[in-house]
Amino acid sequence: MQQSVLTALLGSAIGYLVGHWLGNLIASGYPVVQSSGYNNVAIVLGLCFGVVGWMVGIGTMNYPLAKLVGREPVPESPTEGWTRFFKMTLDHKVVGMQYIVGVLMFFFTGGLFAMAIRTELLSPTTHYWGPDTYLQLVSEHGTIMMMMATSLVVGPFGNFLVPLMIGSRKMAFPRVEAASFWIFMSGFLVILAALPLGGFNTGWTGYAPLQTEAKQGMDCYLVGFAVIGTGMILNGFNQIVTIVNYRAPGMRWTRLPIFVWSMLATSFLLTLATPVFFGAVYFGALDRTVQTAFFVDAHGGSSFLWENLFWFFGHPEVYIMALPGFGIVAEMLPVFTRKPLFAYKVGAAGMFGVALLSFFVWQHHLFQSGINPDMRPLFMLTTELISIPTGFIYLVGMGTLWKARIRYTVPMLFCLALYFNFLIGGVTGVYLSDVPVNVTVHGSFFVMAHFHYTIMGGLVFAFFGGVYYWMPKMTGHMLNDRLGKIHFWFMFVFFNFTFFPLFIVGLLGMPRRVFEYAPRLAHLNDFSSISSFVLGASFLIFVANFVWSIWIDPKPAPQNPWDSKGLEWQVPTPIPYDNFKRIPIVLADPYHYGEPDALPVADLGGELGLASVGAAGPSAAAGAGTSRTGAGDGQSRIVGGGPDE
């Protein structure tokens, strides 16, 4: 039997049962298990073994296991047809598209939970779900969305586009790439497994000691984040290695597309911040299973420890959710304004500035926690400083719009929406960073509206812009323009209608994650709730558009429908398995709009339909290119081996 998602499901079921049995064998005699009737050891081991079974079942272990026992591994052959989307594959383009479907599964599930939350909040006192179910919904929504957002762009577009944009045939570690996707999807199963186990009621922040006393669904949160975290680390270092080492000759750092810069900055955050959280959830699992006391005050631990570790990861993570969005809009702006990217170096530096500073701001989540008050001015400073490099993305955007030739295509609309939403999200962030004002707004709906404006208003809008923009290259079909515009306007208007009132609700005194609130806030909450239902429905337009344009009325897309100069648009559609017949020689950055004397972005070797440059042109320029990048020569040798070397 060929390995596919079915064998993976089988493997995870077997793994879960084995782990559960083992856990019962070990811990069923513990006094705490006997008195409570809950065996967390069995759940945690079951989930861990289940994930391992999943990874074995899908086939990610075949190669390393064969190597381990000294057998000759069977090389994975490139698979064809629609079934390849349900299998482990070494094709970075297929992984990218798998990721798109995967993150959308997370996103739509989390979105349904969000609408359920808003249903409860339709009335200040009448309860549709009751407090326990409500908190489960809140926690599942938050956790699923956070898991989704960590990979929303790095997963799909990072894997699909980075090799194409830097002129490589593959990611540095294709098997690691496939593993990062499949372990990400097992996280989806793990976090949903919390529901039959009674859910968890801590929200996505999982604060101890509430975490320690929560029901068994909490184990799914801890294992789920460990699993997702593993995927984040794998994907992160794979991106870094690829970007640093697999650039085509001539792809100097100054020619690197800004999107790749954003992927690089994000990947550093993924690899450096996530291990801290991995440790934290490990401590949490130990507290819950073998009764250690990392977070239990009465036994020598501290509830502050979780808060510190969680936010030490959590705040860089917030920028994992912002930078890729910036990258996408900065990549699309030059195409739809027909101008070079303004202040390219400032934009790239801004992304790294944000990435660096994001490690020094985490205690602004703890301004009212009572933890070291003398550090408050410092964290206020670092938090406010981060708005300077974030502002660079506005400088880049506004400069690029100056005297431009703006085309209002669907991707461009999403891109402009990011600038509008993130402006509100960013400015309200300054209120939160100011400690005296933070006293009022901390822990209220104001915070909630703020981060929805940055993450949903920023990253999710950029993601959908990216989907409309790159879909022709991915599937060979344009998405319908009219449906796309209807989707955009519904999403944009009702996103703002949903979340803007929540700023006011928060300022008027409504804390987060409550199921009851003051009756005077009912009108604003109703307005937000009803808008959120329309917002949810707007994604049906997207799905309809997708189904219509890909299957019902497919129209083949031209090779370069947006007239972009990006390298990824110069390859034919559908993209061949090896991307480039020979490794391209990069001659210019992809933003030379309005520069008639500029060379084309790359020399692809003539056969691939690139507008030919003069006979002497490419070789001379190529010589110049390679001689100026140190990596040049070694590069072509490495990549020349192809994916199965």
Place this chain on the structure above:
Amino acid sequence: MTSEETADRIERRREGLSHWKWLTGVWLILTAIIEPVIYFLIWPHLPPGNMTSSARGAQFDMMVLTMIAAPVMVAVLAYFAYALIVFRHPKGRPLVDGPPLRGNLRVQTAWITITSAIVMGAFVFGTYELIVPAGAGGAEGPSPIWTPASHTELPVQVIGQQWIWTYRYPTFGGFETTQLMLPNNTEIAFHVTSLDVIHSFWAYQLGVKADANPGVDDVAFTQTNQLGRITVRCSELCGIWHGAMYGYGEVVSPSAFETWAKAMERRLAPATRLLPPFAWTYTPSANGAGGGYYPQTDPYYDKTLYDQGRSGPEGNLPALRVEKSQRVG
């Protein structure tokens, strides 16, 4: 450079200047309208009101931040609106590239300078407003470093527990109520602690917020200066009834407070005797909430007070207005 090119450059420059003039004009007019609106019409209605020093401070800070943010937002939005209208590609015309502007040192320098100046201004302002009003109503942990100038303050202990707020008044024998009563024109020191998980004490109208952590005495200061009702909510997720964890209180005149507190002290004396002796933190019993709690050793705890509290005729503690010099842990 030919004369034709020079003329072209001058022409482009003139065009750019006219764009700038338009933009600056729109920005100035909008800012001139919005700033007075914020100052005169919005400021008095900003949360959380002006019942205490910290609430008034938060209101003032919010006004200042809004007055800083408004021109920035107006500038960005006006620029986008202008650019999106004026620089759009005419429909149906063939695609033409725009001018190849890859950067402008003056614009970039100005941008970085202005944003840095705004940020540094906000930081200096925020730090001043944090330190001078004694922590601005925010939590300062067990050993506060920014304390009120007045030497006497009324300590009120706030105990978060799943899922109710209770208050103990050490000055009046340590009786415990579910209603937060405060005297007007008085410096209050809230000592917030928890018996189980993390809660967050949010007295909205007082402009006070402090997390209730188990085993931690989290101090926050404010000064009352207006009579009125108080709503207290929990703003940190603490379990199933988090949404229902709210209570009420009132700021009353000092004499009314004195009368109330003395009466409560007398009336509740039998109950107070059964409570664990007053302490700044408590260790919850193994049974958790409602199962009783025991004092912990801590720098504030005084053995003699403890004994008097146990043996005195009414479980009465002597006045415990903490002198500043004593409070240093």
